[in-house]
Structure formats: structure tokens, C-alpha cells
Amino acid sequence: MLKIQEIKELIKLIDESTIDEFKYELDESKITIKKAKPEIVQAAPAVQSVQPVQPVQAAPAPKSETKEIAAQDESAEAKQESNLHKIESPMVGTFYAASNPDSEPFVKAGSKVDEKSVVCIVEAMKLFNEIEAEIKGEIVEVLVEDGQLVEYGQPLFLVKPE
Amino acid sequence: MSKTKNHILKLLFENRNDYLSGQKISDEIGCSRTAVWKHIKELENEGYSIASVHKRGYKLIDAPDQLSEARIRAGLETERLGHRLVCKDELPSTQKEAQHLAEDGAEEGTVVLAEEQTSGRGRLGRQWHSPKGAGIWMSLIIRPDIQINKAPQFTLLTAAAVVKAVKRATGLDCEIKWPNDILYKGKKFVGILTECQAEAADVKAIIIGIGINVNTDIEDFPDELKDIATSLRIEAGKTFDRAEIIQAILKEIESLYKMYMDEGFHFIKLLWESYAISLGKKIYARKTNGDVIYGLAQGIDDEGVLLLRDDDGHIHKIYSADIELSSQ
Numbered sequence: 001m002l003k004i005q006e007i008k009e010l011i012k013l014i015d016e017s018t019i020d021e022f023k024y025e026l027d028e029s030k031i032t033i034k035k036a037k038p039e040i041v042q043a044a045p046a047v048q049s050v051q052p053v054q055p056v057q058a059a060p061a062p063k064s065e066t067k068e069i070a071a072q073d074e075s076a077e078a079k080q081e082s083n084l085h086k087i088e089s090p091m092v093g094t095f096y097a098a099s100n101p102d103s104e105p106f107v108k109a110g111s112k113v114d115e116k117s118v119v120c121i122v123e124a125m126k127l128f129n130e131i132e133a134e135i136k137g138e139i140v141e142v143l144v145e146d147g148q149l150v151e152y153g154q155p156l157f158l159v160k161p162e
Numbered sequence: 163m164s165k166t167k168n169h170i171l172k173l174l175f176e177n178r179n180d181y182l183s184g185q186k187i188s189d190e191i192g193c194s195r196t197a198v199w200k201h202i203k204e205l206e207n208e209g210y211s212i213a214s215v216h217k218r219g220y221k222l223i224d225a226p227d228q229l230s231e232a233r234i235r236a237g238l239e240t241e242r243l244g245h246r247l248v249c250k251d252e253l254p255s256t257q258k259e260a261q262h263l264a265e266d267g268a269e270e271g272t273v274v275l276a277e278e279q280t281s282g283r284g285r286l287g288r289q290w291h292s293p294k295g296a297g298i299w300m301s302l303i304i305r306p307d308i309q310i311n312k313a314p315q316f317t318l319l320t321a322a323a324v325v326k327a328v329k330r331a332t333g334l335d336c337e338i339k340w341p342n343d344i345l346y347k348g349k350k351f352v353g354i355l356t357e358c359q360a361e362a363a364d365v366k367a368i369i370i371g372i373g374i375n376v377n378t379d380i381e382d383f384p385d386e387l388k389d390i391a392t393s394l395r396i397e398a399g400k401t402f403d404r405a406e407i408i409q410a411i412l413k414e415i416e417s418l419y420k421m422y423m424d425e426g427f428h429f430i431k432l433l434w435e436s437y438a439i440s441l442g443k444k445i446y447a448r449k450t451n452g453d454v455i456y457g458l459a460q461g462i463d464d465e466g467v468l469l470l471r472d473d474d475g476h477i478h479k480i481y482s483a484d485i486e487l488s489s490q
Contacts, residue, residue, distance in 0.1 A: 090363050091311040094450050094482040124481045125314035125341040125466050127368075129358040147451040149481060152311060 007031065085135050086155040093124030095156065097146040105146070107157070111139045119157055122150060137161040166193060167201045168232045174205075174212065174222040175236030183219035227295060229275050233405045242271040243302065243419075244412040250274075252294075254281045257355060257371040260301035264359055264367040270305040273412070282373065283355070290353060290373050293382055297393070298374040298404050302415065305367050306423060310360045311465075313368055315427050317342045317356045318466045320370050322433045323418045324352055327410035328374075332394055332402055337439035340459070340468050340485050345439060348487075349392035351375045372411065377401050427464065435462065440485055445470070447483035455480070456488070 014022050014033055022033040089095070097105040097120055107119050113133040120131050141158040144150055163171075169191050173182060184195045191198070202212055202220055209226035225233065231247045238244055246269060253259050253276040260274045279299050282292035292299045306316070321342035328336055328344075336346045344352035355371040375393035383391050394402050422430055435441060440459045447455045447470055457472035468480040 090360065091314075092481055093314070096450075126317045126354070126482070127314040127356045127358055129310060129313065129360060134362070147449075 084140055084158040085137065085161050087119060087131065087133060087157040087159060089122050089150040089152060089154045089156055090131070091122060091124060091129065092152050093122040093150065095144045095146065095148050095150045096121040096123060097142070107139045109139055109141055113137060113139060113159065131156070133159065135159055135161055163230065166191060166197070167204060170198060170201050171205060171230065171232035172236045174220065175233055178222050181215060181218040181221045186219070229277060229404060229408070234408055238409050238412065240412050240416045243416045244271060244273045246272040248272065248274045250276045252276060252278045252280060255279055255283055256299050256301040257283065257357065257369060260303055260369045261357065264303045264369055268303055270303060272303040274301045275299065275408070291384060291387065292373060293378065296378040296382060297376045298372065298408055300408065301369055301371045303367055303369055304419065306365060306419070308365050310358065310363050310365055313358045313365050315422070315430065315466045316368050316370065317354060318434045319418050319422055319430050320354050320356065320372070320415060322430060322437060323414035324354070324372065324411055325437045327407065327414040330414070331407045331410040332398060334394065334398060338434065338437045340438065340440050340462070341466065346392055346397050349390060351392045351394065374407065376404050376407065427466070431462065431464070431466070440487060444488040446486040446488060447480050448486065449483045
């Protein structure tokens, strides 16, 4: 499996080369990079996808072009997210951002955390579990709302590791 | 209280109906008879009434209504729970104290008790009214080897154990409102707050906080609680020995806990259901986000989650909510 960094490098190399189309297959993952007419490069957004990646159509229609640009943005986002650590819920229950309704939330975007920092409480059947960050870094995004039901393994926070 | 004095007190409690000779006490503890006499005098100064008869020995006549380590230990039938007792006159919250002790590695079965909590708390920082000497304000540390997703079942286990213990110690039959409020004739007198310490998915400690209104008078309750809260004394018309109730609770939790670890949740579930007041009735479930679901409380699933069937026949799985019984 290629790493995001390796795909980035590939894109860069192909971009600078005279190659028009590049395909790579290993086990269940596939990647297709194709240069379109107005020099658009696209990486498959979901690298691990089992579905074959749709090759980019070199259609000159403006509609199609915007689509391609959107796809490009998405892949950039996907790449960025993959560098972030997700704090996941260890159990099904209600997510509480603060220790009580009148308090400030434990953390918000921009908060610095270390391994032992409490980031939220997840409660089920009146059992309250304080969730610790278990990583040192900065909270980039809070993915759920106070009082929301969260599933087992559901990402709760994105953390930029330090 | 010094260890020796505590030991003497425990012997006196265990032999409440008989005289215990000074010689026997000194043999048992390994100190001189003069030392025994000194400790007896100190206990008298602390409010214990002890008869002392020449050639017969000492006998405990009356003890102050105080939760001492010696008092709880005398007659405690557990194998592990309550073998370390931390008894304080006053604490901000027994739960906070137990949390700290658990973090510092306190062994399973450690119990924290306070005569008075100055900032006793319920869930989500809600205040818990805990006046001096009137109730049982305790927190128990257990360390089951389980995954965190199973931990919520301990709130149901605790509720079932407390119902059994109250029945044993007072004769009163009480009921459980999902998941762990304990009521007598519809009024609440026990609150349970369970908190978990975990590392990733592994439970390191569960801290079970139990608050019981035992000898509280109706006048002791703040106005807003008078219609919805009660105490054992209000209901039974007599005063109860708190130490006996604590002993019964520790015993019942220990036996259900053992059963849970040996055989899983199944039996606990049956027991819980037999005490549940809300099952088979129409209820309102007020969720944390303010949504209210109305329907029939059909039962709990194998995890302890409440199953609520609304009027369209749709089943809602309720993980957290405040339950109100519908009058219809």
C-alpha cells in the first residue's frame, strides 16, 4: 500500500514528466493518475478503496472541469486529515463536552492536550467515563456535539500530534 | 483513631452482648491490661458508653452514631470489599476522594465514607444533598478485568445489590427506576453515581458512589426535594443503624460482582428486571439533548440498554435519559 506521502511524490513526478497516464495496482488497491487536457492531475481520493477508480475523463466541458477541481480539493483534504490523530469513543453512549452543563468544555479547537488530558465524558446507563487524549498535541476539530449519542469507535476529536 | 484502640473497639462491638475480660483483650491484641484500660477511658471520652465490672471485664452499652472503621468491620461478612475503610468526618465528596485513591493504586474493595459531604455531587455536577450523620455517603473502588463497553452494566448490578441490601437490613421493599435510581413508593432515597477509569478500552477501576438517605427527617430536605425524595426513617418510622446497611451493601455487591465475573450479565439482568418499576409501563425518556420520547418501556437488552417502543411500534435504544413514569 502506498503512503499518502508517496502518492504525493508520484503526482509530482508525473506532473513534471511527459507521462500522460499512470496506473498502479497492488492487491485490492488501485491508483490511476491521468493528465487531462487542461493539465489536471487527480489522485484517487480513497486510496484503500476496493472499487476501481474512475479514470478522469478528458472532457473539455466546463461542468466536468469543476468536478475535477472539486475532486482535487477533496484529495488534498483527505491527505491532510490522514496526518491527524483521531480520538475515538471506546463505547456507545452520550458525549459530554464539559463536566457539567454550566462549565467550560474540557477542550475546544486550538486546545493543547497531553496524554493525560481529559477531553470529554462518554456516559451510558449512568456510568461516566472520562476520556483522556492519550496523545500530545493540539485539538484541531471537535467532531461531535454536546449531548450527542456516539457509537463505539466513532471519531470524537482530530488532534495534530506534536 | 489509633490501630490498637480501633481493634479494642472492634472486639467490643463483636461482643456487644457479653462482658469481655481485660485479660482476653490484652491477649488478643498483644498489649498490657493497663494499656487496654487507658484506651477504654479514651473511648468513653469520645462518647462510647462502656460498662466496666470487676472480674468480668468490659461491655459496650452504647456507641455514638458514628461510622467508625471498627463499627463497620465488626460483623462485616465480605471477603474483599470494605477491607480498607477510609472514614472521615467531612469530605467535599467521597467520590472525588475515591477517584484520587484509585489513581494512586488503591486496592479493590477500598471504601471511602464521610459523615458529611460539603460538595456531594450527583451526575453531571448536580448537587447531592448530604447532611451530617443522616445518611450513608460512600464510594467503593472495584477493579474488574473487563472491557470498558461492559462497565455500564455495573450501574445495574449496583442498583440490584442495594435493593437486596436494603431489604435485608431494614425489611423495606424498594424498586429501581432505569437504570439505577432507587425508589420507595415512588420517592427517591438512593442515588448511585458510577465512574470509570480506563486505559484505552481496558477498565482500570470503577468507582461506585452510593448516597442513601437513612435517618434524614423530612424537614432536613430542601423544599424542592420534599415531594420527590424520602428516607428510610421517614418511611419506616424508626432510626436505622447505618453500619448494618453498609455491611449489607458491601456483602450484596460482592456476591453479585462475583456472579457477574463467573457467569456474565444474564443473572444480574433477571434480578434487576425483578425490581424494575418502569418496565411494561408507559414512560417519558428525556434525553440529554432535550428530546423526549414517549412509549412503552419494553425491557432491557443484554447490555442493559433500555428498549422503548413508541406508538408507531418503532423500538428506541436508550443509552442515557431521565425517565419519568407516565400517569396514563
